[in-house]
Amino acid sequence: MKKANIIFILICLPLSVYCQIIWNEPPDTIWYNNQSRWVEVILPTPQNFTATTVNTNQVILQWNEYWTQEMFDAYLNKFSYVAIPNRFSLYRQNITNGELQLQAIPGAGWDKTQYIDTDVELGKEYLYKIMVQDNNYQFVGGLQHWSPRSLPTTITVGEYLSSLPSPTNFLGHYQPYPPMIVLSWGKVSGASLYTIFKSYYNPETSNWNYLNIPLGNVNEYYDTDIQPLKEYFYSIIALHNNESSNRAPTIAVTAGTLDFNAPNNFSGYYESDSAMIILSWDYVKDANSYIVFKSYVSPITKNWVYLAIPVGNVDSYHDSELLPYVGYVYTIIAVNGNIKSDRTNPLTINSGTLSIEDEEYWEAVEEYGKDRKLGWFGCSAK
Numbered sequence: 401m402k403k404a405n406i407i408f409i410l411i412c413l414p415l416s417v418y419c420q421i422i423w424n425e426p427p428d429t430i431w432y433n434n435q436s437r438w439v440e441v442i443l444p445t446p447q448n449f450t451a452t453t454v455n456t457n458q459v460i461l462q463w464n465e466y467w468t469q470e471m472f473d474a475y476l477n478k479f480s481y482v483a484i485p486n487r488f489s490l491y492r493q494n495i496t497n498g499e500l501q502l503q504a505i506p507g508a509g510w511d512k513t514q515y516i517d518t519d520v521e522l523g524k525e526y527l528y529k530i531m532v533q534d535n536n537y538q539f540v541g542g543l544q545h546w547s548p549r550s551l552p553t554t555i556t557v558g559e560y561l562s563s564l565p566s567p568t569n570f571l572g573h574y575q576p577y578p579p580m581i582v583l584s585w586g587k588v589s590g591a592s593l594y595t596i597f598k599s600y601y602n603p604e605t606s607n608w609n610y611l612n613i614p615l616g617n618v619n620e621y622y623d624t625d626i627q628p629l630k631e632y633f634y635s636i637i638a639l640h641n642n643e644s645s646n647r648a649p650t651i652a653v654t655a656g657t658l659d660f661n662a663p664n665n666f667s668g669y670y671e672s673d674s675a676m677i678i679l680s681w682d683y684v685k686d687a688n689s690y691i692v693f694k695s696y697v698s699p700i701t702k703n704w705v706y707l708a709i710p711v712g713n714v715d716s717y718h719d720s721e722l723l724p725y726v727g728y729v730y731t732i733i734a735v736n737g738n739i740k741s742d743r744t745n746p747l748t749i750n751s752g753t754l755s756i757e758d759e760e761y762w763e764a765v766e767e768y769g770k771d772r773k774l775g776w777f778g779c780s781a782k
Contacts, residue, residue: 421474424548427706440706443547444471446488449530451555452646459517459526459555461490466532467510480703484535485510491549492517493527493608520557525610527552527599527633527650552650554597554635563643564590567636570648574655581623581653583634588645591638592617597647599633626655629739654739656686663690663734666744675754679730680716684741687734688713693743695729722751 427442447464454460467485475483488508508515510532520526529549536545567585575582583596596613615621626632631654638645663681670677679692692709711717722728727750734741 421471423478429543429708438543439546440543441546441548442706443532443534443545445547445550446530446532448649449528449550449553450649451526451528451553453555453557454516457520457522457557459520459528459557460514461517461528461530461553462514463488463530463550465513479536481536486533486535488512488515489531489533490515490517491529491531493552494524522558523556525554525556527554529553551652552633554599554633554647554650564588564638564640564645566645566648567591567594567638568648570634570636570651572634572651572653574653576656579624579626579628579655581626581632581634581655583621583623583636585619585636585648587617587619588638591640591645593639594618595637595639595644596621597635597637598623600630629654629656629736631655656739661734662742662744663687663732666730666732666747668730668747668749670749670751672752674718675720675722675751677719677722677728677730677749677751678716679719679732679747681732681744683715684734687736687741689735690714691733691735691740692717692719693731693733694719696723696726699723699726722754724751724754726751 422444424442424444427440429438429440431438446466449461449463451459451461466488467483472483487510490505490508492503492505505515505517505519517526517528529552531549532547534545565588567588570583570585572581572583574580585594594615594617596615598611598613599608601608613621613623623632631652633650633652635647635650637647661684663684666679666681668677668679681690684690690711690713692711694707694709696705697703698705709717719728727748730747730749731743731745733743
């Protein structure tokens with residue numbers, strides 16, 4: 401019995417490691433304008449991306465080690481071929497002459513966990529993001545693997561390393577009734593005040609707006625100055641007398657997301673008469689289209705195939721692009737412009753034979769064959 405328990409633990413341990421690798425799956429296939437090509441966004445996002453000031457006029461960007469042995473093992477387990485790490489891509493945004501400037505700064509090597517940005521100005525606020533990519537597209541499939549870009553981290557150059565710690569557990573969510581974004585954080589020992597930094601993009605002026613919101617000794621803030629379906633970025637510092645902490649990691653909250661849920665009653669079945677899988681769901685309020693995500697293991701290559709299928713503002717989809725006796729996995733999201741709902745729980749539906757199942761038809765074919773044989777033998781006997 402002891403031996404059996406040990407075997408069970410050894411089997412389950414690798415699975416628990418793989419479960420900690422959060423893939424963007426099914427992947428989004430996006431068009432990359434800068435280099436005019438399609439890419440697959442499937443890799444996990446780099447974690448714990450932060451920015452702090454060093455030497456008073458430089459910014460050090462840091463993140464967790466990405467290509468760990470666990471990540472290499474999980475990659476091989478998922479794709480059936482070895483990862484070929486490429487690099488990290490870093491992005492910087494700032495306001496120059498009243499306009500938002502978005503710049504790609506030289507990417508750090510794949511085995512790095514930090515980058516020092518020296519091309520910054522003292523006292524100016526910058527917003528950074530990071531993503532990672534690999535080089536397997538050169539040998540497999542033709543579509544480069546990317547991660548999504550991280551949530552932004554914001555820094556004002558010159559912010560110093562303070563003895564006052566940053567607020568922890570800085571969280572935010574949208575509350576629909578009445579509409580507001582609720583922010584909360586853990587109180588900092590020794591702090592007497594807090595300042596929230598809020599930013600958002602204004603499409604009417606094509607500029608970013610930046611606001612500083614001073615608060616008392618509290619650990620919650622209700623932001624009612626919001627617009628539906630707009631994304632807002634927040635950070636926070638703690639203060640006491642003339643001392644301030646560094647900023648907590650930036651969070652992003654989209655107004656309206658809690659009223660924009662995944663479609664309900666997502667269901668499906670295989671219809672043998674038409675050789676199609678029929679999917680259906682409930683309409684989502686404020687959605688104007690839907691995307692069906694379909695995945696399956698190719699019986700030829702034995703690899704997973706991932707498809708994203710835009711289906712318009714409908715409540716059903718008939719999938720006729722099937723292979724016989726294959727298990728298909730489906731999820732669906734509701735869409736309104738750039739706003740997407742969460743995905744539904746996956747459905748697994750098995751296809752059957754794709755030939756005609758009409759018994760009367762096959763009986764007629766069989767009788768025809770018999771008649772042909774009788775006629776042939778009749779002719780040969782004469």
